[in-house]
Amino acid sequence: MHPTDQEILTMAQIPRQREEAFSMLVEKYRQRLYWHLRKMVIIHEDADDLLQNTFIKVWKNLGNFRGDSALFTWLYRIATNEALNHLNKKRTELLNSFDDLESVMSGQLDEDPLFNGDEIQKRLQKSILTLPDKQRLVFNMKYFDEMKYEEMAEILNTSVGALKASYFHAVRKIEALIDKELF
Known part of the structure; x- marks a missing residue:
């Protein structure tokens, strides 16, 4: 322990x-x-x-x-x-x-x-790489590390609102890229 x-x-x-x-x-x-x-x-x-x-x-x-x-x-x-x-x-x-x-x-x-990872995980990682560094950082911390916005705000020295907006935009960009690749 x-x-x-x-x-x-x-x-x-x-x-x-x-x-x-x-x-x-x-x-x-x-x-x-x-x-x-x-x-x-x-x-x-x-x-x-x-x-x-x-x-x-x-x-x-x-x-x-x-x-x-x-x-x-x-x-x-x-x-x-x-x-x-x-x-x-x-x-x-x-x-x-x-x-x-x-x-x-x-x-x-x-x-x-x-x-x-499998092909889907590789596609996700490649989509994440297209994000600006800060959005990629916020996405990784929220999606993979399951951090609370308050923790992220303290680490990144920014507001919870800004982080929520970054995460929202990151998710939309990733979804659009993955949808584009699938069709």
Whole structure:
């Protein structure tokens, strides 16, 4: 059984227990954060690298965590920023190319030996890739992670109303793309 976030944070304040607390934190959140990142960047290696970067930032800043938000929220915010920065960097690298990032990621999804979904799941993932980053993020957090809008608002530092609108538009775009492909 995992310790509570408060237990982890209390241990992290004690110098000789900080590493153990961090290990507990990693164990508790590694998988959730990995899949959050993976849905954004598609490629396992990229998600893995971003997860490491996330935990490096967490390690460096754990002593500065003020508790203004839940630990989970803080971790997701760091991971989300890592993913968005990564996608922006990839777009910049492709600036002089005829390819756009979404097409590249869609092609990588086709070639990904770790993707174990069926054709319908692959179509859904490709449709999600056509969304702007923020809409894709909101859709993934709501649809796959089943987060409440209030949690998402805290993580993304935006209003519940804006998130509901983003999710609504994302769903409509995905439905239209899937309908277009089916007929």
